[in-house]
Amino acid sequence: MLETNTESxxxxxxxxxxxxxxxxxxxxxxxxxxxxRWPLVDLEAGMALSAWRFARALPSSLRGFSxxxxxxxxxxxxxxxxxxxxxxGLSLLAGSAMVLWxxxxxxxxxxxxxxASALLLAFSPSLVFFSRLADGTILLAFxxxxxxxxxxxxxxxxxxxxxxxxxxxxxVALLSSPLVYTLLLVLLALPAALWLHRRVAHEDEPxxxxxxxVKAMVADRAAWLPACVAVGLVLxxxxxxxxxxxxxxxxxxxxxxxxxxxxxWLRGTWYRLPLLLVAYEALLLVLGLAxxxxxxxxxxxxxxxxxxxxGVALLVSIVPGYRPPAxxxxxxxxxxxxxxxxxxxxxxxxxxxKTHPLLWALxxxxxxxxxxxxxxxxxxxANPSTPYLLRIAALAVFLLSLYAxxxxxxxxxxxxxxxxxxxxxxxxxxxxxxxxxxxxLTARDPLEPLVGSTVSPEVLDLARYAARFSSETKGDxxxxxxxxxxxxxxxxxxxxxxxxxxxxxxxxxxxxxADGLIFPVAAGQPARxxxxxxxxxxxxxxxxxxxxxxxxxxxxxKSAVSIITNEDAVLWVRAPQQ
Numbered sequence: 001m002l003e004t005n006t007e008s009x010x011x012x013x014x015x016x017x018x019x020x021x022x023x024x025x026x027x028x029x030x031x032x033x034x035x036x037r038w039p040l041v042d043l044e045a046g047m048a049l050s051a052w053r054f055a056r057a058l059p060s061s062l063r064g065f066s067x068x069x070x071x072x073x074x075x076x077x078x079x080x081x082x083x084x085x086x087x088x089g090l091s092l093l094a095g096s097a098m099v100l101w102x103x104x105x106x107x108x109x110x111x112x113x114x115x116a117s118a119l120l121l122a123f124s125p126s127l128v129f130f131s132r133l134a135d136g137t138i139l140l141a142f143x144x145x146x147x148x149x150x151x152x153x154x155x156x157x158x159x160x161x162x163x164x165x166x167x168x169x170x171x172v173a174l175l176s177s178p179l180v181y182t183l184l185l186v187l188l189a190l191p192a193a194l195w196l197h198r199r200v201a202h203e204d205e206p207x208x209x210x211x212x213x214v215k216a217m218v219a220d221r222a223a224w225l226p227a228c229v230a231v232g233l234v235l236x237x238x239x240x241x242x243x244x245x246x247x248x249x250x251x252x253x254x255x256x257x258x259x260x261x262x263x264x265w266l267r268g269t270w271y272r273l274p275l276l277l278v279a280y281e282a283l284l285l286v287l288g289l290a291x292x293x294x295x296x297x298x299x300x301x302x303x304x305x306x307x308x309x310x311g312v313a314l315l316v317s318i319v320p321g322y323r324p325p326a327x328x329x330x331x332x333x334x335x336x337x338x339x340x341x342x343x344x345x346x347x348x349x350x351x352x353x354k355t356h357p358l359l360w361a362l363x364x365x366x367x368x369x370x371x372x373x374x375x376x377x378x379x380x381x382a383n384p385s386t387p388y389l390l391r392i393a394a395l396a397v398f399l400l401s402l403y404a405x406x407x408x409x410x411x412x413x414x415x416x417x418x419x420x421x422x423x424x425x426x427x428x429x430x431x432x433x434x435x436x437x438x439x440x441l442t443a444r445d446p447l448e449p450l451v452g453s454t455v456s457p458e459v460l461d462l463a464r465y466a467a468r469f470s471s472e473t474k475g476d477x478x479x480x481x482x483x484x485x486x487x488x489x490x491x492x493x494x495x496x497x498x499x500x501x502x503x504x505x506x507x508x509x510x511x512x513x514a515d516g517l518i519f520p521v522a523a524g525q526p527a528r529x530x531x532x533x534x535x536x537x538x539x540x541x542x543x544x545x546x547x548x549x550x551x552x553x554x555x556x557x558k559s560a561v562s563i564i565t566n567e568d569a570v571l572w573v574r575a576p577q578q
Contacts, residue, residue, distance in 0.1 A: 019115060020103050027122035028096040030435070031131045035085045035092070038443050039459045042537075044134045045491030048087045052077040052497055054245070064258065066136040067251040068175040071241035073134070082497075088134045094142040095131025101145045102340060108152060108302045109337065113344030120287070120336045121145075125280040125435040126328050129450055132439065136177030137326040143173035144183055144333050148309075152302055155213050160223035167227040171234045175252050178259035179326055186312045186330065193308040209301045262324060273317040276328045276449055279554075280434055281335070283427040288335030291342035310334040325450050346420065353417050362406055362418035363425060369399045370426055378555050381548075437556070446540040446564055447553060453539035455491050462518070462534050462571055463495035469516060469573050470499070483514040485523065488536060488569055492518055517572035529572040537567040 040048055046065075051073035053060035062070070069090060076086040102109060102117040109117055121127060130137040146169045154162035173180045191210065198207040217223075239248040277285045292310070295303055313330040317323045353359050373392045380388035403415040444454045470480035481501040484492055489504055496502050503514065508523040517526060521533065545553070 023118045027099045039455045045494040049494040062247045067248040068238045095138040098142045104149045109340040110344035112347045113340035116343035117340030139176035141329040143169040163223045178255045181259045189312040206304045283431045287339030287342045291338030306334045359418045366422040456535035458534040481514040482516045485519045521568045531570040531572040535566040
C-alpha cells in the first residue's frame with residue numbers, strides 16, 4: 001500500500017529534503033556537463049541570432065519562435081553578448097528543477113516512490129537531452145508535471161493557490177513550445193475518458209470527483225482575480241518582455257501554426273515513439289508499465305488521471321499525426337509517476353529481504369555475469385567467432401544454476417526477488433550508459449533516433465578559424481569582411497555575429513571582394529583564395545537498420561554501413577600576396 005500521510009505540519013529540514021537537494025544538484029550537473037561542446041541546431045541558432053539582433057536594435061525576424069525563449073535569449077544577449085550555454089540556460093534550469101515536483105506528490109506516490117520518480121527524471125536520457133536544447137520541449141515537460149501536482153492538490157484540498165499555479169503553468173506552456181497543443185489534447189481527453197469509463201464500467205466515483213472539482217473551481221469566484229493577475233504578469237514578462245517585444249503574443253499564436261504544420265497525416269513512421277522509448281527509456285518503460293499493472297485495481301482519480309494521460313499521449317503520438325521526437329516527453333511524465341508507484345510497491349514487497357546477504361550476493365553475481373557476457377558480445381560483433389557465443393551460453397548456464405541452487409536451499413522468495421532487483425539494476429546501468437552516449441559522446445550523431453538531423457560540431461571549428469584568420473591578417477578577431485551563401489545564414493550567422501561586415505549572397509560572386517568566403521562545396525573555387533572544407537549539417541537520409549546494425553549501435557561499435565550524409569561548405573580566405 002502507498003503511504004497516505006506523508007505531510008508534516010513542521011517545515012524543518014529533514015534527511016528527505018536533503019536527498020531531494022542532492023538529486024537537484026545531480027540533475028543540474030548532468031545537464032551542465034560539456035554543454036558548450038555541441039553547437040546550436042538550426043531552430044536554436046535562428047532564434048538566438050534574431051534575439052541577439054533584437055537586443056541591439058538591429059533588423060531581425062521575430063516570427064516563428066517561442067516568445068518565452070526569445071525574450072530570454074534577448075535578455076542574456078543584452079546583458080552578456082550571448083553564448084550557446086546562456087541561450088540554453090532557461091531549458092537547463094527547467095529541466096533540473098522539474099525533479100522537485102515529485103516532492104509535492106509524496107501523498108500519492110509514497111516517500112520512496114517520490115524519490116524514485118525524482119531520480120528517474122534526473123537521469124532520463126531523453127529529458128537530459130531536451131534540457132540541453134533551447135526548443136521549449138523541456139519547459140513544456142516542466143509545466144506538464146507541475147499541472148499534475150496542481151490538479152491533484154486541488155482535487156484533494158480545494159485550495160485556490162493550486163488554481164493559480166495551474167493557470168500560471170498553462171500560460172507558461174502556451175508560450176513555450178508547439179507541443180503544448182498536444183498537451184491540451186491530452187488534458188481535454190480526460191473528461192471524455194472519465195465519461196466513457198462511467199458509461200462502460202458503471203463506476204460513478206471518478207466522474208463525480210472530477211465534476212465536483214470543476215463545479216468548485218467555477219464557484220470559487222475569489223480565485224479568479226488573482227489567477228487572472230498571475231496570468232497577466234506571465235504574459236507581460238514572459239510573452240511581451242515587459243512590452244519590449246510587442247510581437248510576443250503573435251509569436252505565441254505562431255506556435256499553433258508550427259504545430260499544425262508538423263502534422264504528418266498518413267505518412268512518416270508510426271513506430272517512432274515506441275522506438276524512442278525502447279532505445280532510450282527502457283527502465284522508465286518497464287517501471288511505468290509495472291506500475292500500470294500493479295495499480296490497476298485502484299479506482300481513485302489520481303490513478304485514473306495517470307492511466308488516461310498515458311493512453312491518450314501514446315494514441316496521439318503513434319496514430320498518424322504530430323509526433324516529432326520531442327513528443328516522447330508527454331509519455332514520460334505519466335510513466336515516471338507510475339514508475340514511482342511501482343518502486344514504492346517493490347520496496348514494500350522486499351520487506352526484510354532488503355538486507356539479506358544472499359539476495360545481494362545473487363544480484364552481484366548476476367551483474368558480474370552480465371558484464372562478462374557484454375564483453376564477449378562486443379568481441380563477437382567485432383570479430384565473429386563461435387567460441388564467444390559459447391562463452392555467453394556458459395555464463396548464462398552458470399547464473400541459472402546459481403539461482404536454482406539458492407531456490408533449492410532457501411525457497412523461491414530470495415532468488416525471485418533477486419532476479420527482479422537484478423533486472424532493474426541492469427536496466428538502470430544501461431540507462432546511465434545511454435544517457436551518457438546521447439548527451440555527451442554522440443549527441444550530434446544523426447544515427448541517434450532523438451537527433452536525426454543536426455548541425456555538425458565542425459561549425460564551432462569554423463567560428464574559431466574565422467576569428468583566428470581575422471586576428472592574423474587584421475590584428476583583430478572581429479574585423480575580417482565576409483561573403484556567405486544565404487542558404488548557410490542559419491547557423492553560420494550566429495557564429496559570425498561578432499563580425500561587423502558580413503554579407504549574404506545567392507551565389508558565389510565572379511569577383512569576390514571580401515577577405516573571407518563561406519560557400520557550399522558545389523559553388524566552386526574562387527581565384528586567389530585558399531580554403532578549408534567543413535561539415536555544416538549532418539543527417540540520416542532514411543532507410544532501415546538490420547538487427548546486427550542495431551546491436552552494434554547499442555554497444556557502441558561503428559556501423560559497417562556508411563549512411564550519414566554531410567552538407568559541406570568551404571571556408572575560403574584570401575591567399576597572401578607573393
